[in-house]
Amino acid sequence: MSxxxxxxxxxxxxxxxxxxxxxxxxxxxxxxxxxxxxxxGPSGCGKTTxxxxxxxxxxxxxxxxxxxxxxxxxxxxxxxxVFQQGALFEWMSVRENVAFGPRMKGExxxxxxxxxxxxxxxxxxxxxxxxxxxxLSGGMQQRVAxxxxxxxxxxxxxxxxxxxxxxxxxxxxxxxLVLKLWKETGKTIILITHSVxxxxxxxxxxxxxxxxxxxxxxxxxxxxxxxxxxxxxxEVKKHPDYNKTREEILAMIWDMEEEIMGRTEESA
Amino acid sequence: MTILAIYxxxxxxxxxxxxxxxxxxxxxxxxxxxxxxxxDESAVRPNRxxxxxxxxxxxxxxxxxxGSSLIPSFLHAPAAYTGLGEFNYTVDANGQxxxxxxxxxxxxxxxxxxxxxxxxxxxxxxxxxxxxAKYRSKLLxxxxxxxxxxxxxxKIVAVNGKAIxxxxxxxVDFARIAMTPKGTLNIVPKTGWQMxxxxxxxxxxxxxxxxxxxxxxxxxxxxxxxxxxxLFRVIVGFLIGAAVGIPxxxxxxxxxxxxxxxxxxxxxxxxVPPLALIPLVIIWAGIGExxxxxxxxxxxxxxxxxxxxSGVSGVNITKVHAAYSLGASKWQIMRHxxxxxxxxxxxxxxxxxxxxxxxxxxxxxLVAAEKGAGMMIMVASKFQNTDIVLMGIxxxxxxxxxxxxxxxWAERLLVPWKxxx
Ligand SMILES: Nc1ncnc2c1ncn2[C@@H]1O[C@H](COP(=O)(O)OP(=O)(O)OP(=O)(O)O)[C@@H](O)[C@H]1O
Ligand SMILES: [Mg+2]
Numbered sequence: 001m002s003x004x005x006x007x008x009x010x011x012x013x014x015x016x017x018x019x020x021x022x023x024x025x026x027x028x029x030x031x032x033x034x035x036x037x038x039x040x041g042p043s044g045c046g047k048t049t050x051x052x053x054x055x056x057x058x059x060x061x062x063x064x065x066x067x068x069x070x071x072x073x074x075x076x077x078x079x080x081x082v083f084q085q086g087a088l089f090e091w092m093s094v095r096e097n098v099a100f101g102p103r104m105k106g107e108x109x110x111x112x113x114x115x116x117x118x119x120x121x122x123x124x125x126x127x128x129x130x131x132x133x134x135x136l137s138g139g140m141q142q143r144v145a146x147x148x149x150x151x152x153x154x155x156x157x158x159x160x161x162x163x164x165x166x167x168x169x170x171x172x173x174x175x176x177l178v179l180k181l182w183k184e185t186g187k188t189i190i191l192i193t194h195s196v197x198x199x200x201x202x203x204x205x206x207x208x209x210x211x212x213x214x215x216x217x218x219x220x221x222x223x224x225x226x227x228x229x230x231x232x233x234x235e236v237k238k239h240p241d242y243n244k245t246r247e248e249i250l251a252m253i254w255d256m257e258e259e260i261m262g263r264t265e266e267s268a
Numbered sequence: 269m270t271i272l273a274i275y276x277x278x279x280x281x282x283x284x285x286x287x288x289x290x291x292x293x294x295x296x297x298x299x300x301x302x303x304x305x306x307x308d309e310s311a312v313r314p315n316r317x318x319x320x321x322x323x324x325x326x327x328x329x330x331x332x333x334x335g336s337s338l339i340p341s342f343l344h345a346p347a348a349y350t351g352l353g354e355f356n357y358t359v360d361a362n363g364q365x366x367x368x369x370x371x372x373x374x375x376x377x378x379x380x381x382x383x384x385x386x387x388x389x390x391x392x393x394x395x396x397x398x399x400x401a402k403y404r405s406k407l408l409x410x411x412x413x414x415x416x417x418x419x420x421x422x423k424i425v426a427v428n429g430k431a432i433x434x435x436x437x438x439x440v441d442f443a444r445i446a447m448t449p450k451g452t453l454n455i456v457p458k459t460g461w462q463m464x465x466x467x468x469x470x471x472x473x474x475x476x477x478x479x480x481x482x483x484x485x486x487x488x489x490x491x492x493x494x495x496x497x498x499l500f501r502v503i504v505g506f507l508i509g510a511a512v513g514i515p516x517x518x519x520x521x522x523x524x525x526x527x528x529x530x531x532x533x534x535x536x537x538x539x540v541p542p543l544a545l546i547p548l549v550i551i552w553a554g555i556g557e558x559x560x561x562x563x564x565x566x567x568x569x570x571x572x573x574x575x576x577x578s579g580v581s582g583v584n585i586t587k588v589h590a591a592y593s594l595g596a597s598k599w600q601i602m603r604h605x606x607x608x609x610x611x612x613x614x615x616x617x618x619x620x621x622x623x624x625x626x627x628x629x630x631x632x633x634l635v636a637a638e639k640g641a642g643m644m645i646m647v648a649s650k651f652q653n654t655d656i657v658l659m660g661i662x663x664x665x666x667x668x669x670x671x672x673x674x675x676x677w678a679e680r681l682l683v684p685w686k687x688x689x
Contacts, residue, residue, distance in 0.1 A: 055589070055593055056592075056593075057589055057592075075592035075593045076595070077593065079593060081589065081593045083589070086586050086587070087586040089604070089605065089608070090685035091608035091609070091683075091685055100591070100594055100596075101594040104591075104594060104595050104596045104597070104604075132685065133685070134688035149594075152594050152595060154593075
């Protein structure tokens, strides 16, 4: 069985005051190789927790993650992660950051050099490869993070709001880049986002999660990601289904948010 | 008080002078275009003119109040009186009065102390003479040689024509003449505003001491040996402290057992000033090199351990997660993430530790040592060689400052990413 399997995952955090938070309840999912799934949901519904479990940073209280048939017990190079920010190594140059994965595997410059330079080209940072990380803008840093993840050639790429800290224009460019890389490399990708538009444009599959306890609320299959590979993203947005789905999802999330507010008001 | 007033006056005067002079030549850089500067820390840059004036002022005041030959004499504060001075006194012997003159030779401390020769003069009061060293005073029974002295009921009633009585005093041009309750005159030549060399020698004397000691040495060791020994102790003590403290800090940052085991020790030792350990270290290891190095080792150890520990704890967990999911092993994470990430903290700790060590070594040498900068100034102070003490203090300051500059330079070179993530 190839691909990523998420089986009946539940996660409960015990709090120091004796209580507990049910962050995830009975989440089940299957991702085939090469699928791109975006995940939406109100704040606190367990998206990050789910991603951390898939990455292997957290062990679920119940359930199992399987990768190509074998159970996941911890982080591994087969599951790469792109963080929102702060995960690059300041003490290394751009190129050293990108080459980090291959170097840890013991590869030599002769083995990884060409690929690293190719990836720097793809993300448009060839001219900045000897620069220090703190000399780059936020968008450039995220491109380094993306290239670093790809250089390691993982089967699955996990992204937790990778574009959340970027401005709208940079964000749009990065979205096209993600789509392009997805098609070129055929990676399986899970992408968490707070932007409904981003989830629609990038997600071949779109998962909407609901809070308390965190669970899958609804799943969509969307055509926009495939369209976006060779079309301008602004053109894709003119697609008749695009606005309809967008409104539907927005309404859904608003309902959830209102429910949360109502509940906290009651308890207050 | 006067010195402080002059200092403040130069501070304020310099500010307006520099402001007036540079008003037209302000460079039009980015900061000068900022309209909000009060409260914007980044817009506060040290005014170099102020720094220069500040240093010049200190030397000027120092020179002025010690009568330094390096600055023109019109800038000198009033000096203590030297040379010959005269005053006369009036004696009243049962209604009869007579005057006599007292000639005073105020001589340099190490100068000739000749008592001036004077004619006895006429009348029953006879002229006197006396020699007093600068900054000293002397009692003089001016009536001792008079025909009608106080044993015969004669009384001194005036000095330079001004009435005087026991317990009172008269100021003459070169001195204060006070009368003791018994009627003896106490001659106090004016001491001026300048400091006695015993308290504060002039700069050139300190400089010539530096030349002298750097060529002939002090107490069987050259100056460079004294300073070198202090520096050697600091460097060895610091290096051993760092060599033990950094791994200890890493272990405390990475292992529950180490953290639990050493936390009480480190937290207890941290607030103990190294100076408080000097007596114990002397009992244990004596006053030789071993004792000093043990002391400095202890001074550096806790600082470095705490710096390394907080360097490890300060690592952003996403960096560690990222490294794991890029396939790094524990050892590789240690080598490529945790150690480089902790370097800025370790450098900060090293700077603090070097400063503390330098202070501690001088203090330890003050207490007991055969060689060293601290020993040098301690021995000099016992012999009241204020110039050597001052020279030592200046050298200690210069070396301490150089160490810090060197560490900052190394820091910029080795951890350029410090404070930029
Ligand atoms: N280490 C933890 N200890 C206790 N509770 C936690 C912990 N991590 C997460 N939680 C709780 O689990 C729930 C889900 O958190 P999670 O970070 O996964 O949300 P999220 O969907 O990623 O939110 P956001 O969109 O704001 O990032 C929250 O209620 C949070 O309070
Ligand atoms: Mg999150």
